[in-house]
Amino acid sequence: MADHGEAICRQVDDGMTRVFELFGKRWTGLIVATLMPGPVHFADLRRAIPGISERMLSDRLMELASTGLLIREVDAGPPLRVSYRLTEAGLALESALKELGRWAETYLADGGQCPDRFRK
Incomplete structure (x- = not known):
């Protein structure tokens, strides 16, 4: 009979939990x-991400700002325009995001499916 004590006690890392709660x-x-x-200005963000609603974009931007990953800047205008930029903490995600992109190109290249050669 296998000892499952170690597996039962194993928990997800707190850092990973926080990352996936956001991302x-x-x-x-x-x-x-x-x-x-x-x-990037709000309207340009909206155009760059097909399928996102204005409300959802606004909600996600507020959430990212509250976590300290981006800053909202108001250009007085006229016309009044709002732009968003990443903070140092947000920019620090670049290498992780690039690595995830490379992983997807390798392992999810088949129309979003993992090719058979990697399913072993």
């Missing part, structure tokens, strides 16, 4: 990736 939400990673090269 597990739809659109969050795409927003951060779109902001990686530099500041």
